[in-house]
Each structure stands twice: as C-alpha cells, then as structure tokens.
Amino acid sequence: MAVVTADMVAELSATGASCRLDETATPRFSVGDHIVVRNINPPGHTRMPRYVRGKRGVVQRDHGVFIFPDTNAHAQGEKPQHVYSVRFTPSELWGGDASDRDSIYIDMWDDYMDLQG
Amino acid sequence: MAKHDHTHEHTAPPSDPALRVKALESLLLEKGVIDAEALDEIIDTYENKTGPRNGAAVVARAWVDPDYKKRLLEDGTGAIAEMGFSGIQGEDMLVVENTAEVHNMVVCTLCSCYPWPTLGLPPVWYKAAPYRSRAVSDPRGVLAEFGVEIADDTEVRVWDSNAELRYLVLPVRPEGTDGMSEDELAAMVTRDSMIGTGVIQAPK
Amino acid sequence: MNGVHDLGGMHGMGPIDPEANEPVFHDEWERRVFGVVIATFGGGNYDVDQFRHAIELMGAANYLSTSYYEHWLHMVETLMVENGTITRDELDAEQAKLAKEAA
Structure with a gap:
C-alpha cells in the first residue's frame, strides 16, 4: 500500500485508475445486434440496474475491454470482457404509452446480455 | 458477503460526520496511512483547480475548430x-453532441458517476x-423542472x-455568436448544458 | 444486489431542487472526507468496485437519509476496518475521546 504524498497528488489526479484493460477478449456482440438483458438478481455487487433486466435493446457501440465489477468487487477476478453502449426504447423499459421518440443508452458488459432468440 | 452487512447505527454522540471523519483522519495519520499535506493538496485540487470551466474550454474549442470537434467526438479521452x-x-470519456435532432442528457442511476476532469x-x-x-423514466419531466423544453420532434x-465511461454533452452553439472569441464562447457554457439539463441561451 | 441505491425508475423521491451558485463543498467535514477517500483510494487501499459495494451495503433507510459524503464516510470507515488498517474499537475510542474534548 502506497502512502499518497503531496507531490504525488497532481499525477494521481491527472492519471486516475482506469478500469479499461489492455488485453484482448473475444466480444460476444457486434454493433447492430438485437439483445435481451439477462434477468439476474445477484445478492452481491452488480452494475446492471433493475430497470433493464429482461429488456430488449440494440448494441450501438463497443467500448472495448473492461474489468467486470460483479466478480471484481468480491475478489473473484477481473474477468475481462467487452462493454457496449446499448439503446433501449422508453416503451420497452416502461411500457404503457411511453413515447418512442426518445431513448435510453446504458453500458452493458458481455455477461449481462444474450442475443434475442 | 454477510460480513459487510453492518450498518453500525450510532445513536448517541459521537454520530455526527464531522466528529467521525476527524476520528478516522487522526487514526490514519497516526498510522502513517495518509499524509496531512497530501489531503490539503487533494482538497485544493478539486475545490479550486478543476470545475466546469475545464469542460467549457473543451466545448468552445470544439465550436471554433472543426478538426478538434471531430477528434473530440471520435476519441473524447484523447481530445x-x-x-x-x-x-x-x-x-x-465519451462526448455526445447535441443537434436539432438529438438532445443528450447524462445521469448515474446507481451512484453518482460524473466526469470530474x-x-x-x-x-x-x-x-x-x-x-x-426520474432521469431515465421521465426525462422530459426532469428537463421541465430545469426550465428546459425540448421540441417534440427532437429525440x-x-x-x-x-x-466506467463518463459522458460529456457538447451543447448546441447558440445563434448570434459568430464573431465571438473562444474565451467569450467558453464563458457562455454552463455546467448544466454539459450535463444536458440546460441549454445555452443566445446572447441578448 | 437489489438495493435502494438502484434508483432508476422509482417514484416518490421528490423534486430535484437545484441550488443556485452551489459551492463545491458545503462544510469543512465534507472536505476532510473527500481528502481521506482520495488519499486512501489513491494509495491502493481499495478499488472502485469495493468502494461502490460498501455504500450499497449501508442499509436502505440509512442510505436514503444521509448525504453523498456521509455515504463516502461510511464506505471508507467500513473498508479500512475490513482491510485491517484500523479496528472498529479504535474508531469508537477515538470518536469518544474527541467528543469528550469537544464537550
């Protein structure tokens, strides 16, 4: 464990601690894929909000490879995998008469999704 | 995971956060885990040396320099x-551009992720x-609370x-700013316009 | 975990209420919490996923009735105790000492 001293602060602040990993992982999805978010309810840490579980969206962009928080938070490894920007419509997320002129974009790890069957 | 699950409710004093942080800071200093001067430097860095004026400088540069704007939208972190x-x-970083067709707005529903630099x-x-x-389920209602109305045919x-992506909104450059310098333009750019809960008004 | 921190789509949380000309910190103790957290995070005592999960575990009523920097304070107390840097007894004793001095 390092002790941060005053002369280290500028560099610490300007560098940060990226969770992006400089390694390759085979992406499970491509831009344009129609996906469905897994319906999981893990008792531990996850970055998958309840409001997208079981919902259908479309992959917009591949952000590259990142640490998987669901395992990393529990000392179960970084499990490197791709993160994607995925677009959802309001009617898919909220039902009813929500207008589909608008959209919600959220970032999803490989382990959060499946292709629509 | 059960071992984490102690909410540790204090009832009587010492419960107030000022006292708690003082106790924690003093223990960590005593054990040599943190350094007092570093703490002052950290606080000064984020209280006085960073803020929305940084983002405003990025936005103004993108408005006056099309090559920079292209790099900003393709590689936000680098630009x-x-x-x-x-x-x-x-x-x-990912920079998302507001246009007549799209109005972008940023939230972190799970915690409070925000682009500090x-x-x-x-x-x-x-x-x-x-x-x-509400930002994800009623964005137009939220925008109305900020006094922002987005046209019906704009997404x-x-x-x-x-x-771990952090988002910065590149707001629409207002009308009537053609002759303005980069510094003058930066002075018009508000924090909320870069979160997407504000729009920049044209100069009177 | 299906915690109260997972707020997207919930109703009944009230108006947004932005503060005009809001300062970066509202109180000296917020500055101290911020400094202690960045120093311990930057020193590698925990990572961002442990950080977030410690806040998720603070209890629903406690989470909703406390501010952002109180969440951070809870997190850094919890993780520094869990990693063995300090003990809960040491924290309690130091708090009691300071409370006595202030009384």
Whole structure:
C-alpha cells in the first residue's frame, strides 16, 4: 500500500485508475445486434440496474475491454470482457404509452446480455 | 458477503460526520496511512483547480475548430487530454453532441458517476435520489423542472453512466455568436448544458 | 444486489431542487472526507468496485437519509476496518475521546 504524498497528488489526479484493460477478449456482440438483458438478481455487487433486466435493446457501440465489477468487487477476478453502449426504447423499459421518440443508452458488459432468440 | 452487512447505527454522540471523519483522519495519520499535506493538496485540487470551466474550454474549442470537434467526438479521452484535462473519473470519456435532432442528457442511476476532469465534483442534485430516479423514466419531466423544453420532434437521449465511461454533452452553439472569441464562447457554457439539463441561451 | 441505491425508475423521491451558485463543498467535514477517500483510494487501499459495494451495503433507510459524503464516510470507515488498517474499537475510542474534548 502506497502512502499518497503531496507531490504525488497532481499525477494521481491527472492519471486516475482506469478500469479499461489492455488485453484482448473475444466480444460476444457486434454493433447492430438485437439483445435481451439477462434477468439476474445477484445478492452481491452488480452494475446492471433493475430497470433493464429482461429488456430488449440494440448494441450501438463497443467500448472495448473492461474489468467486470460483479466478480471484481468480491475478489473473484477481473474477468475481462467487452462493454457496449446499448439503446433501449422508453416503451420497452416502461411500457404503457411511453413515447418512442426518445431513448435510453446504458453500458452493458458481455455477461449481462444474450442475443434475442 | 454477510460480513459487510453492518450498518453500525450510532445513536448517541459521537454520530455526527464531522466528529467521525476527524476520528478516522487522526487514526490514519497516526498510522502513517495518509499524509496531512497530501489531503490539503487533494482538497485544493478539486475545490479550486478543476470545475466546469475545464469542460467549457473543451466545448468552445470544439465550436471554433472543426478538426478538434471531430477528434473530440471520435476519441473524447484523447481530445480532452489535449486541453490538459484527464484522470480520476474521466479516465474513459465519451462526448455526445447535441443537434436539432438529438438532445443528450447524462445521469448515474446507481451512484453518482460524473466526469470530474471536465466538470469538477458533481452538484448535490445530481447525486440525490430525485434526479437519479426520474432521469431515465421521465426525462422530459426532469428537463421541465430545469426550465428546459425540448421540441417534440427532437429525440431526448438519456445516458446512464453505469459503467466506467463518463459522458460529456457538447451543447448546441447558440445563434448570434459568430464573431465571438473562444474565451467569450467558453464563458457562455454552463455546467448544466454539459450535463444536458440546460441549454445555452443566445446572447441578448 | 437489489438495493435502494438502484434508483432508476422509482417514484416518490421528490423534486430535484437545484441550488443556485452551489459551492463545491458545503462544510469543512465534507472536505476532510473527500481528502481521506482520495488519499486512501489513491494509495491502493481499495478499488472502485469495493468502494461502490460498501455504500450499497449501508442499509436502505440509512442510505436514503444521509448525504453523498456521509455515504463516502461510511464506505471508507467500513473498508479500512475490513482491510485491517484500523479496528472498529479504535474508531469508537477515538470518536469518544474527541467528543469528550469537544464537550
């Protein structure tokens, strides 16, 4: 464990601690894929909000490879995998008469999704 | 995971956060885990040396320099670093452009993720339950609370920063600013316009 | 975990209520919490996923009735105790000592 001293602060602040990993992982999805978010309810840490579980969206962009928080938070490894920007419509997320002129974009790890069957 | 699950409710004093942080800071100093001068430097860095003026400089540069704007939209992290801004909570940036067709707005529904290098530390409302709960389900209602009305035929696109990407909105350059310098333009750019809960008014 | 921190889509949280000309910190103790957290995070005592999960575990009523920097304070107390840097007894004793001095 390092002790941060005053002369280290500028560099610490300007560098940060990226969770992006400089390694390759085979992406499970491509831009344009129609996906469905897994319906999981893990008792531990996850970055998958309840409001997208079981919902259908479309992959917009591949952000590259990142640490998987669901395992990393529990000392179960970084499990490197791709993160994607995925677009959802309001009617898919909220039902009813929500207008589909608008959209919600959220970032999803490989382990959060499946292709629509 | 059960071992984490102690809410440790204090009832009688010492319960107030001022006392608690004082106790923690003094123990960590005593054990040599933290350094007093470093703490002062950290606080000064984020209280006085970073803030929305950084993001405003990025926006103004993008408005006057089409090549920079292209780089900014393709590689947000790199283009923002060109202006000298990088690091904690801005390690991986994505810049999203507002146009007549799309209005972007950023939230973190799970915690309070926010692009520190360009916007500084987030305001209380951004971190609090009312904004975080409704931004994804009623964005136009939220915008109305900020006094912002978006045309019916414009798509409101909400970005939930649930992963490690941090989002900066590139607002629309207002009409009537053709002759303005980069510095004058930067002075017009508001924090909320870069979160997407504000739009920049044309100069009178 | 299906915690109260997962706020997207919930109703009943009230108006947004932005503060005009809001300062970066509202109180000296917020500055101290911020400094202690960045120093311990930057020193590698925990990572961002442990940080977030410690806040998720603070209890629903406690989470909703406390501010952002109180969440951070809870997190850093919890993680520094869990990693063995300090003990809960040491924290309690130091708090009691300071409370007595202030009384």
